[in-house]
Amino acid sequence: MIEILLEDQCVECNLCVKVCPTNVFERRDGKAPEIARQDDCQTCYMCELYCPVKALYVAPNADEVMGITEKDLNETDLIGSYRSSxxxxxxxxxxxxxxxAYKFYLK
Incomplete structure (x- = not known):
């Protein structure tokens, strides 16, 4: 589930808003997007993948908010980790x- 959007790192490109298939984010003029509908997140990682500045963290648990803080991310280097991996x-x-996985589809 989407956990954090680091507003101080965000460049307001709104790619997260554009690529989110469940409309989790809300565009805001002159500000970083807002995580407006967190419960709608399906943990697809699209927002984290497309964020050009690693300003988003999606936790692998799709069912609940993990309560990860910005401090936790800075200490563990988790921010943007899926994109890197x-x-x-x-x-x-x-x-x-x-x-x-493609081998499963060969005839």
């Missing part, structure tokens, strides 16, 4: 070749 950072090589 799948190779979406600048300069990273794609990890798609490591995903062998």
């Amino acid at each position: 799948i190779g979406w950072e600048k300069g990273q090589k794609s990890t798609a070749k490591q995903d062998l």
Whole structure:
């Protein structure tokens, strides 16, 4: 579930608003988007993936808010960690070749 949007890091690009399939975010003029409908989050990670400045953290538990704070994120380096783990950072090589799930669909 979406846990945190770091307003001081947000560049107000509103990509999170655009890519969220369940309309969790609310666009605000001149400000960072607001997490307006947190309970609607389906933990798809799209907002975290598309955020160009690592201003979002989506916790892996889709059923409840974990209560993670900005301080926790700074101490554990969790902010944007999903984006990094799948190779979406600048300069990273794609990890798609490591995903062998495609073998299930070969005929």
